[in-house]
Amino acid sequence: MKRLNSKSGCAVEVTLSVMGGTWKPIILFHLMHGPKRFGELGRLIPGITQRMLTLQLRELEEAEIVLRTVYAEVPPRVDYALTALGRSLQPVLVALRDWGNDYARSLGQDAGGVNTCHLPGNE
Numbered sequence: 001m002k003r004l005n006s007k008s009g010c011a012v013e014v015t016l017s018v019m020g021g022t023w024k025p026i027i028l029f030h031l032m033h034g035p036k037r038f039g040e041l042g043r044l045i046p047g048i049t050q051r052m053l054t055l056q057l058r059e060l061e062e063a064e065i066v067l068r069t070v071y072a073e074v075p076p077r078v079d080y081a082l083t084a085l086g087r088s089l090q091p092v093l094v095a096l097r098d099w100g101n102d103y104a105r106s107l108g109q110d111a112g113g114v115n116t117c118h119l120p121g122n123e
Contacts, residue, residue: 015092018063018065019060019063019065019089019092021056023045023048023052023053023056024056024059024060025093025096026045026048027041027045027053027056027057027060027066028060028065028066028082028086028089028093029093029097030044030045031066031080031081031082031086032082032087032090032093034081035069035079035080035081036079036080036081037077037078037079037080038053038054038057038078038080041053041057041080057080060086061080064083064085064086065082065083065085065086065089066080066081066082066083066086067080067081067082067083067086068080069081
């Protein structure tokens with residue numbers, strides 16, 4: 001398990017060490033809609049490589065934010081879903097999305113020019 005000691009003494013650093021970066025918040029946002037298979041996540045996130053998706057999912061699993069479930073089927077099936085701890089990040093992720101939309105608008109850009117994220121039930 002990753003050590004959560006903060007160099008700066010700030011809890012924001014701890015949060016970012018768990019779910020920060022380019023890809024993790026996007027992965028988590030898509031998993032808020034429900035369990036997804038690896039290939040489905042890859043299709044939902046253009047630009048992420050299979051290797052990077054694998055690494056990010058492993059780190060989220062290690063942090064107990066994402067649960068990886070392997071089904072004993074042929075061919076094998078693996079689903080990724082948010083744990084209760086992962087679901088507790090929903091307000092943070094929604095705030096990030098809303099801020100991004102507001103920021104794009106403040107620059108005179110239509111939010112439609114940005115890949116808009118939808119919440120479950122609000123699509």
